[in-house]
Amino acid sequence: MSVPAGSPSLTADSPLVRAARGLPTPHTPVWFMRQAGRSLPEYRAVREGIAMLDSCRRPDLVAEITMQPVRRHGVDAAIFFSDIVVPVAAAGLAIEIVPGVGPVVAEPIRTWADLHRLPELTADAIPDIAESVGLLVAELGSTPLIGFAGAPFTLASYLVEGGPSRNHLKTKALMHGDPDLWNALCARLAQISRTFLEVQIRAGASAVQLFDSWAGALSLADYETFVRPHSASVLSAVGELGVPRIHFGVGTGELLSSMSTAGADVIGVDYRVALPDAIERTGKSFAVQGNLDPALLFAPWEATERAVRRILAEGRAAPGHIFNLGHGVLPETDPDVLTRVVALVHEASAA
Amino acid sequence: MSVPAGSPSLTADSPLVRAARGLPTPHTPVWFMRQAGRSLPEYRAVREGIAMLDSCRRPDLVAEITMQPVRRHGVDAAIFFSDIVVPVAAAGLAIEIVPGVGPVVAEPIRTWADLHRLPELTADAIPDIAESVGLLVAELGSTPLIGFAGAPFTLASYLVEGGPSRNHLKTKALMHGDPDLWNALCARLAQISRTFLEVQIRAGASAVQLFDSWAGALSLADYETFVRPHSASVLSAVGELGVPRIHFGVGTGELLSSMSTAGADVIGVDYRVALPDAIERTGKSFAVQGNLDPALLFAPWEATERAVRRILAEGRAAPGHIFNLGHGVLPETDPDVLTRVVALVHEASAA
Numbered sequence: 001m002s003v004p005a006g007s008p009s010l011t012a013d014s015p016l017v018r019a020a021r022g023l024p025t026p027h028t029p030v031w032f033m034r035q036a037g038r039s040l041p042e043y044r045a046v047r048e049g050i051a052m053l054d055s056c057r058r059p060d061l062v063a064e065i066t067m068q069p070v071r072r073h074g075v076d077a078a079i080f081f082s083d084i085v086v087p088v089a090a091a092g093l094a095i096e097i098v099p100g101v102g103p104v105v106a107e108p109i110r111t112w113a114d115l116h117r118l119p120e121l122t123a124d125a126i127p128d129i130a131e132s133v134g135l136l137v138a139e140l141g142s143t144p145l146i147g148f149a150g151a152p153f154t155l156a157s158y159l160v161e162g163g164p165s166r167n168h169l170k171t172k173a174l175m176h177g178d179p180d181l182w183n184a185l186c187a188r189l190a191q192i193s194r195t196f197l198e199v200q201i202r203a204g205a206s207a208v209q210l211f212d213s214w215a216g217a218l219s220l221a222d223y224e225t226f227v228r229p230h231s232a233s234v235l236s237a238v239g240e241l242g243v244p245r246i247h248f249g250v251g252t253g254e255l256l257s258s259m260s261t262a263g264a265d266v267i268g269v270d271y272r273v274a275l276p277d278a279i280e281r282t283g284k285s286f287a288v289q290g291n292l293d294p295a296l297l298f299a300p301w302e303a304t305e306r307a308v309r310r311i312l313a314e315g316r317a318a319p320g321h322i323f324n325l326g327h328g329v330l331p332e333t334d335p336d337v338l339t340r341v342v343a344l345v346h347e348a349s350a351a
Numbered sequence: 352m353s354v355p356a357g358s359p360s361l362t363a364d365s366p367l368v369r370a371a372r373g374l375p376t377p378h379t380p381v382w383f384m385r386q387a388g389r390s391l392p393e394y395r396a397v398r399e400g401i402a403m404l405d406s407c408r409r410p411d412l413v414a415e416i417t418m419q420p421v422r423r424h425g426v427d428a429a430i431f432f433s434d435i436v437v438p439v440a441a442a443g444l445a446i447e448i449v450p451g452v453g454p455v456v457a458e459p460i461r462t463w464a465d466l467h468r469l470p471e472l473t474a475d476a477i478p479d480i481a482e483s484v485g486l487l488v489a490e491l492g493s494t495p496l497i498g499f500a501g502a503p504f505t506l507a508s509y510l511v512e513g514g515p516s517r518n519h520l521k522t523k524a525l526m527h528g529d530p531d532l533w534n535a536l537c538a539r540l541a542q543i544s545r546t547f548l549e550v551q552i553r554a555g556a557s558a559v560q561l562f563d564s565w566a567g568a569l570s571l572a573d574y575e576t577f578v579r580p581h582s583a584s585v586l587s588a589v590g591e592l593g594v595p596r597i598h599f600g601v602g603t604g605e606l607l608s609s610m611s612t613a614g615a616d617v618i619g620v621d622y623r624v625a626l627p628d629a630i631e632r633t634g635k636s637f638a639v640q641g642n643l644d645p646a647l648l649f650a651p652w653e654a655t656e657r658a659v660r661r662i663l664a665e666g667r668a669a670p671g672h673i674f675n676l677g678h679g680v681l682p683e684t685d686p687d688v689l690t691r692v693v694a695l696v697h698e699a700s701a702a
Contacts, residue, residue: 167681169649176650216602219644219677220625221661251567253604254623272605274571293570298520299527310572326570330518 011144011206016077020207020244020266020287022319028312028349029076030342031146033248033268034328035069036081039335042068052097056086062132067139073339074346076322077144077207078136080200082129084150084211085158087196088189090129091121093159101163108162110174115185118159121192123199130203137204144207146246147200151212152189152230154249159185168217175226186230194237201241208238209246209268215259216251216270223255228262235263246289250327256281271326275314287320294325297337308341312349323349362495362557367428371558371595371617371638373670379663379700380427381693382497384599384619385679386420387432390686393419403448407437413483418490424690425697427673428495428558429487431551433480435501435562436509438547439540441480442472444510452514459513461525466536469510472543474550481554488555495558497597498551502563503540503581505600510536519568526577537581545588552592559589560597560619566610567602567621574606579613586614597640601678607632622677626665638671645676648688659692663700674700 011017015029037043046064047055055061065081085103089095094117098104109115123130136145153171158164160171175182197208212231215223235245247259248268260267260282269278269290278288296307308323315321323345329338362368366380388394397415398406406412416432436454440446445468449455460466474481487496509515511522526533548559563582566574586596598610599619611618611633620629620641629639647658659674666672674696680689 167646169646169681169683172644172646173649173651176647176654216623219622221658222644251602251623254625254628271570272567272602274605277605293523293573295518295520295523296527298524300524303527307572330520332520 010142014076014142014144014206016144016146016322017206017244019320019322020246022287024351026351027346028315028321028323030323030345031075031077031079032069032073032325032329032338033079035073035075035338036065036079037329038331039329039333039338040068040072042072052083052099053086053089056082057128059128059132059135063135063139066132066136066145069338070140070143072335073342075342077146078140079146079209080133080136080148080205082148084155084213087121087126087149087192088118088155088159090125091192092119093117095158103158104163105159106162108170109159109185110170112181112184115181115188118185118188120188121195123195126196126199129196129199133200133203133205145205147197147205147208149193149196149208149210149234151210151215151234151249152186152193153218153227154212154214155189155193156182156185157214168214172222175222179226182226183230186226187233190230190233193234197234197238198241201238201243205243207244207246209248210234210264212247212249212252215249215255218255220254220258224258228258231259232262239263246322248289253277257283260286266320266322268324269326273326275311276317279314279318284317285319287322288315288318289322289324291324291326292341294327294330294333297330297333297341301337301340304337304341305344308344309348312345361493365427365493365495365557367495367497367673368557368595370671370673371597373638375702377702378697379666379672379674381674381696382426382428382430383420383424383676383680383689384430386424386426386689387416387430388680389682390680390684390689391419391423392686393423403434403450404437404440407433408479410479410483410486414486414490417483417487417496420689421491421494423686424693426693428497429491430497430560431484431487431499431556433499435506435564438472438477438500438543439469439506439510441476442543443470444468446509454509455514456510457513459521460510460536461521463532463535466532466539469536469539471539472546474546477547477550480547480550484551484554484556496556498548498556498559500544500547500559500561500585502561502566502585502600503537503544504569504578505563505565506540506544507533507536508565519565523573526573530577533577534581537577538584541581541584544585548585548589549592552589552594556594558595558597560599561585561615563598563600563603566600566606569606571605571609575609579609582610583613590614597673599640604628608634611637617671617673619675620677624677626662627668630665630669635668636670638673639666639669640673640675642675642677643692645678645681645684648681648684648692652688652691655688655692656695659695660699663696
């Protein structure tokens with residue numbers, strides 16, 4: 001696979017990459033988690049009749065979907081359109097995404113024998129991912145593409161539970177009941193996530209975000225013992241390729257200090273955590289990303305604007321600030337409000 | 352309605368009431384949120400064929416269900432069996448509990464006109480609640496009964512959304528879009544919650560717990576502006592009756608400091624928050640309740656025991672500690688494990 005020479009230099013001075021590195025920017029960069037997705041009518045149109053996992057493996061479609069919010073909203077970054085189970089499926093595990101349910105694993109992984117059904121992921125298995133990134137980087141020019149992967153714990157939860165779970169009972173029972181198997185499973189998933197990110201970076205992604213969507217379901221003690229080491233292994237391996245690393249999870253207020261030692265450059269902040277508290281808990285030494293409550297996009301504009309301006313002001317206390325929601329865009333969101341937020345962030349933060 | 356004279360004096364020296372007041376206890380008191388419920392086969396047996404809201408209005412059944420976990424586990428308190436929408440339904444709002452879904456309000460409350468469909472609650476409308484408490488207090492003797500009510504925000508969310516909600520979009524839009532209506536709705540709900548608790552206290556409950564189940568979905572700014580004042584109004588009114596007040600919500604790590612100023616005596620702590628952090632955030636001046644991860648009841652006993660002992664040790668830094676889970680008992684829980692946890696708490700904490 002060819003690395004599009006020059007793409008890192010094209011985006012090195014972009015507000016997103018600079019903010020992630022703690023460097024001054026002409027304005028606060030902004031993008032939205034799940035900006036490529038169901039809130040956009042053009043997304044719903046191109047996805048019509050195409051299954052989620054299929055759509056993630058078609059470079060033409062991935063490029064189109066990833067570009068849609070960049071064209072529409074003028075955000076400062078594209079986020080690679082994918083699903084956290086894509087690399088696990090590409091590695092060979094039988095998994096599907098059931099509409100209205102989420103990822104479903106017919107035969108969950110709960111024993112050493114089960115683990116053998118989850119092979120390592122090689123770059124050869126995902127030439128389409130490199131191709132999608134290549135198309136995007138060519139089209140994006142100086143706008144950075146953020147690579148995307150799920151963190152080992154969140155992936156493990158789907159694989160152990162067999163699907164989405166509210167209480168993660170089997171996952172927690174496994175980590176406490178058979179730590180060796182748990183660690184072996186997470187090490188395998190770390191290899192898979194790392195490879196998935198490396199392929200995106202080598203094909204031209206300018207940054208990456210590691211999503212640990214479910215980490216907020218853990219106590220700090222469990223997170224530190226059973227989860228952080230595996231996220232750290234992904235982040236440190238990826239770090240060798242030199243792009244900024246963003247790390248985010250939902251409901252992680254109690255974990256932020258611990259998460260910040262896992263090796264990311266930017267700490268994503270859930271909307272429940274006041275940004276000043278997040279900056280304090282991460283020792284004022286990390287760029288932060290966030291953290292507008294996505295529900296505030298449904299409030300009268302005055303309330304939205306007030307919250308956006310407050311978050312921009314709060315973000316100035318961090319070495320760098322990337323404006324984002326404190327959770328993904330909800331499907332019911334009016335996309336015009338997102339466009340308006342981008343304009344407000346740019347105008348209100350202009351140096 | 353008659354106040355069972357002497358019941359407060361019978362329980363005044365109980366470990367639960369003493370711990371709630373920050374007084375020394377012979378052992379750490381323990382009870383479990385949702386201890387009366389689906390984890391118990393005897394509960395499932397008596398509920399067979401009886402709708403939830405009906406079961407909450409039959410004193411014989413309420414007393415039986417409330418007593419079941421006291422008999423089985425030897426916990427230090429009974430929690431009044433009810434549902435947070437019981438007082439709203441008793442006030443006259445059309446609401447039902449749909450199995451597998453939760454409370455459903457056919458005509459949600461979103462306008463001033465809608466608000467007129469939610470009358471105040473009077474003690475006369477709930478003679479059965481006083482009767483249930485009376486039966487319980489007689490049977491419980493020196494074991495305290497904890498009264499139960501939902502906090503205004505959580506109730507409002509059900510009423511505004513029309514049912515359980517993940518993102519509380521309409522609720523948040525209402526608080527920001529029409530603060531006067533929001534505050535009027537919450538003031539009405541505070542009157543209803545307060546009356547529901549007062550009836551229980553006058554009938555003999557020795558403590559109360561105000562549940563703000565969904566508060567963890569709020570940013571701190573929204574909580575302080577739109578939610579805490581209404582919880583405070585319930586807690587302060589109830590405080591005049593002299594029983595200790597426990598206040599709990601799920602995922603409230605960011606709110607604990609603010610919640611502790613709402614007027615409760617005991618702060619319930621979600622399992623995600625390390626107990627030392629909770630004690631610190633509440634200024635070391637409140638008794639705390641919690642906070643074992645309910646998922647740890649599914650782990651090997653060694654892991655459960657380790658966590659119980661750690662939480663007991665951590666709780667000693669607070670003026671008082673009531674052992675509990677950091678969320679409700681899950682229906683799949685093996686009740687024998689709960690019994691074993693009670694014995695462990697008693698033995699490990701014995702002075």
